[in-house]
Amino acid sequence: MAHATEDRTAPNGAGPDGAAARPASAEGPAKRPLRGRTLPELGALLLMLAALVLFFSLKTPQFMTQGNLLNLLTAVAVTGIIAIPGTMLLIAGQVDLSVGSGAAFCGVMMASIAQEQIILVGVLAAVGIGIAIGVVNGVLVTVFKVNALIATLGMMAVLRGLTHVNADGGTIALANFAGLGTARPFLDIPLPVIILVLVAAIAVVLMRYTVFGRSLYASGSNPVAARLVGVRGNKMLVLAFVASGLSVALSGLVLTSQLSAASPNSATGLELTVVTAIVLGGASLSGGRGTIQGTLVGLLIIGVVNNGLTLMNVNSFYQQVASGTLLILAVAFDQLRLRLAKT
């Protein structure tokens, strides 16, 4: 797996033709050019995914069954719905670590309200809370200039605490809300997967074709330069944090629906998986680089690894070791890629 990741870094650093064409400045060596080729990179990721799928389908006969694959995709969907706006944030050079506890908080709030009101009120409350979380995160980062890592880390603790307070320590059971998480309205595909595909499609359009998306790329690439060409970086960042908050609410609702209950401990460590998928998908921690498509493949890779290891009866503690290792490797390769691009 490590080998395939190494491959995807290769096309980026290489570009001898460009180096030769550039007249070296008289006072120093010429910089090697960086080519923005995302396609071969995505290709290498897909290759890695295919290798993993092949490996697990040979190891366990249950892997390649329709039921298992749909399970896999459903598991991916909860993470994925959050990872899509997460990618937009990381492209802009920011990160949201409050997503896991945010999802739990939205779920618990929705369930506790829905116990006394109709379900719709609970759903609307969850959406409102998600937006509010996004606004607070965004304002902390853009107005108060709190480092996003710290601001959302603090928010993560705050929300987890509030979740426990509101759940009063226990799990809130909720009947009549299974539809969102378990319905299969179309071609037997689970609704959460359809939601993920829709969210991703919207994000692809936003990032590729709109001023909003381009502004996020520009701000992540060089915030000072972006401001000097008239990009409204702060406004766009707040919007991206709000998108993240919305996706957190959506994901929290899906989770609650799947479990028919809201647990204050749900989605613990979700931020780890989300960041792993994004970085694995080629978005750079230093901003300005990355694609939604890449994140989708990153999500699938993580999903296949988790699912495959479970089928092979690997101890779930080792699965934690695996996902931590995957995150560190992904970041290490991101750094390697940046160095290759620079020298």
Next chain:
Amino acid sequence: MSSDRPQDPAPSAFSLRARNIRKSFGGTEVLHGVDVDVLGGRVLALLGENGAGKSTLVRVIAGAHQPDAGTLEFGSPDGAAETATGLDPPAARRRGIRMIFQELSDAPDLTVAENISLGNWPRRRGLVDWRAVRQRARQVLDSMGVTLDLDAKVATLRVGERQIVEIARALSDDAGCLVLDEPTAALSAEECRRLFGFVRRLREQGVALVHITHRLDEVAELADDVVVLRDGAVSAAGPADRFDRTELVTAMVGRDIGAVTRPEPSTSVTGTPLLVFDKATAPPAFEELDLVVHAGEIVCLYGKVGSGTADVADAVFGRRRPTAGTVRVLDRPPADGPRQAIARGIGYLAADRQREGALLTRSVGENLAAPSWPRLSRFGLVDAARERRAFTRWSEQLGIRAPDGAGQSLAGLSGGNQQKVLLARWLERGSSLLALVEPTRGVDVGARSDIYAALRGMAADGAGILVATSDYEEVVQLADRALVMVRGRVTRELAGDLVTTEALTDAAGG
């Protein structure tokens, strides 16, 4: 180890004769066989334009670069010579060669005494001997005739004082040769005088000094010998008093002097003032500044780095706010930040292209179109085809070499081509007033003339252009009018045939 050596009383002990030094970077040779003698007790002025190879040459001498060919011949006091084909940094250090770089390389949060022993701590039983640190600092500062608070953090000192600390560090362990890379660029006149005092004192102590500069007045004031580099070769060398100013300029600029010609008198200048500064003050950058840029006119603000020229351009673009006087930009008070400035038709290039201009990870097409996105989009959707067409149009007009077209990432372009893309932003935006800081810094000669032609074209179409630059050749080639700034004030205004390199350097040197 060298500090254990007894103090060598012999003056003029240091002698380095570099012969036929060649050095290439990425297939381009930047030094074509250079000879240079560096001798103890003498000040060698190393002159040359930007990109002539001065820095590369001294980096070879200081061991930071290995020459591809040539020899370094070191004389020793007993007359025997020793030849090396190149040095690494420790070897250069052992030979007593010290270099003071253009940028400060001190540790701002450490004290003066600590900085002087930085990287060469006196030790006692494996621990730093703090008494020796202070003693060494006092000794070397005394020998330089300077009083500085040994316990002051370097960050609290002025630039000139910090430079003194760096020189003190270089001298603290028996320097035989001290290379100063454009040391006066950021200094006030008084700090310059003080620095020159040290240089003379060191010369008397027998230290060999290499003084890199492109300021001719410093040569007359300080140098015993002079070496002029042009395009990587020596174009003049000998005792400093054998050359007068004109000869040195000719040697620096050379045959290319034909290229440094005044433009045709502009016919596009109209009476419409686009930019007016009236006694505008923004301390400490500039004071009581009067300036007018008319439609169709290119006005150059010439001054050394730190003279305030860039701050004036910043004020035009709404990055800096004057505290007194009035500024009218396109008949309005200055914009409230870049976004508003752009909307009003003002374009801007920052001095530091990588840090403040380039979106390196993005495509050239996006880089070019970014300020025009509001116009190129409908309901927030950018028209990608129009964006590509915009790139094609301006890349043809400016001769931008982007091998993969509009989708090429900006980082894959040479410095000159990157700068063309950033300039084309404002052509596409249709800006009527440009404020450009060092628009051709780090740009190769060919791209430079393309950029000048583009600016001329914009002025001919009625744009007003303000260029803040420290490159006097640029002023000569570009300016309809030129203002010379020294320490935040305009000291001279030149127009027409009076815009010459001599007049400019003369006015800026005062």
